[in-house]
Amino acid sequence: MAIRIYNTLSRKKDELKPLEPNKISMYVCGPTVYDYFHVGNARPFVVYDAFRRYLTYRGFEVKYVMNLTDVDDKIIKKANEQGVSASEIAEKYTQAFFEDIEKLGIKKADYYPRATESIPGMIKLIEILVDKGIAYVVDGDVFYEVAKFKDYGKLSGKNIEDLKSGARIEVDERKKSPLDFALWKVAKPGEPYWESPWGKGRPGWHIECSVMSMSYLGETIDIHAGGSDLIFPHHENEIAQSEGATGKPFARYWMHNGFLNIEGEKMSKSLGNFFTAREIMKKYHPAVIRMFFLLKHYRSPINFSEERIREAQQALQRISTAMENIKLALNEAGAKKIEKNGELSEAIQHLKQQAIDELDDDFNTAGALASIFDLVREANLILNKGALAGTDLYDLSQIKKTIEEFDQFLGILSYSESKESSVAEAPLIELLIDVRKKLREAKQWALADEIRDQLLELGIELKDRPDKTTWHRRLKS
Ligand SMILES: [Zn+2]
Structure with a gap:
């Protein structure tokens, strides 16, 4: 089955047919580096990271670019408040951004262009627009004349007349229309500036993305992505500028993720109802945050609460526990006993294909995870049998392999190696089993039983076999 994604531009799911066979160019609008990013901002970073890695998993060669807006009103305001330069603020939060996305297990983009390093390209593009009569200059400001671009509104579905009547009364009477937007802003005292x-x-802001997308990926790219709050005006304006200048389509597929809401309202800095990703990651493993996002379809709104995060943690714990128990069972059996007994069981094969079908259908990670939970259930059913035969072990090894394979883009199994997971406890449990064995040899039955009971209370079950004692995490149904 081909991969289909919902394209905001066509308002339907389109089959992904890249410009060049098997190659995908993808641009995601990045952060304005004036603060730590909040959990809502983390959503596009995580979902497009997972999507990009899924494309790689499906055999595409992906070139992935995310810009950094390092010159902006908010940066300048913060710099003035703190009495430091705008570039100091930008540098500080650029570093913080890189630290946080690394923690979130996000694969590095091929390029992270910074706006301030692409100014000559922006000036060049504005000059083209001015020469073509699509942009006009007033007292050192340059505005884009929206009325000159006939396709204006094609992404957001807005029409110029409606926009005009809905526009607030503009203070700036130098503009020909209230919809016209700034390509270049004259420097105010105390602001960073460039000669032009x-x-x-x-x-x-809008011209930055047009230029960085075109200079790193070409005049026409495959996928341009970002939060749905960017559809208008940011992405609409990017199209107007780029296509106004080149006459070519700017991006062929537009992907937009849903908002993250907190108590029904969009989480945003201006509303003051936000938690930084940094704060949340102090409390929860970053893989839990990834799981929290991936449990929902990327286009659906998502409600943020500690309860939801804990649900994601439990879901992750279920996968992680099953993976540990599979590993323990396979280790115990020894590699030689895992017979390749014919075909992979049909149920497992089917669930794997089902997950891929869900992902191919507009990257439905929620649907794919449902299939993964079914795989986990299959694994638990096998594990519950106790004495395992060759086919069971083979099936277990294949479930493990499938989940590990999917983790190439889900990026959630790092949780299994974390302190929150019991894998880290394994050597301690082995130690207790050894102590218990010695106690039994010394006929200290009461103490030996106490160790077994206490471990059980912690969710770790010991099984005494003739040759040795094994353990596993108790399976929660
Ligand atoms: Zn952008």
Whole structure:
């Protein structure tokens, strides 16, 4: 089955047919580096990271670019408040961004272009727009004349007339229309600036993405992605600028993820109802945050609460526990006993294919995880049998392999190696089993039983076999 994704531009699920066979160019709007990013901001970082890795898993060669907006009103405001330079603020939060995404298990983009390093390209693009009569200069500011781009509104589905009547009364009467937006802003005192044909100034936000996307990936790219709050005006304006200048399609597929809500409202810095990803990661393993996002379809709104995060943690714990128990069972049996007894059981094969079908259908990670939980259930059924035969062991090894394979893009199994997981406890449990064995040899039955009972209370069950004692985490149904 081909991969289909919901394309905001066509308003339907389109089959993903890249410009060049097997190659995908993808641009994701990155952060404005003026603060630590909040959990809502983390959603596009995580879901597009997983999607990009899924494309790689499905055999595409992906070129992935995420920009950093390092010149912006918010950065300048913060710099002035703290009495430091704008570039100091930008540098500090750029570093914090890299630290946080690394913790979140996000694979590095091929490029992280910074706006301030692409200014000459922006000036060049604005010059083209001015020469073509699509942009106009007023007192050192340059505005894009929306009325000159006939396709304006094609992404957001908004129409110019409605937008005009809905627009607030603009203070800036120098603009021909309230919808016209700034490509270049004249420098105010105390602001960072660059020399340009229109005097000292700095670029508008939208032009940054047009230029960085085109210079790193080409005039037409496959996928442009971001949060759904960016559809209008940011992405609409990116299209107007880029296509106005080149006359070519800017991006062929537009992907937008849903909001993260907190008590029904969008989580945002301006509303003040946010938690930074950093804060949450102090309390929960980063894989839990990934799981929290991946449990929902990326386009659905997602409600944030500690309860939901804990649910994600439990879901992850279920997978992680099953994986540990599979490993223990396979270790115990020894590699030689895992017979390749014919075909993989049909149920497992079916569940794996089902997960891939879900992912191919607009990257439905929620659906794919449902199949993974079914695999986990299969594993637990086998594990519950106790004495395992060759086919059972083979099936277990294949379930483990499938989940590990999917982790190439889900990125959640790092949890299994964490302190929160019992894998780290394994050497201690082995030690207690050894102590208990010695106690039994010394006929200290009461103490030996106490160790067994206490471990059971912690969810660890010991099984005395003729040759040795094994353990596993008790399976929760
Ligand atoms: Zn952007």
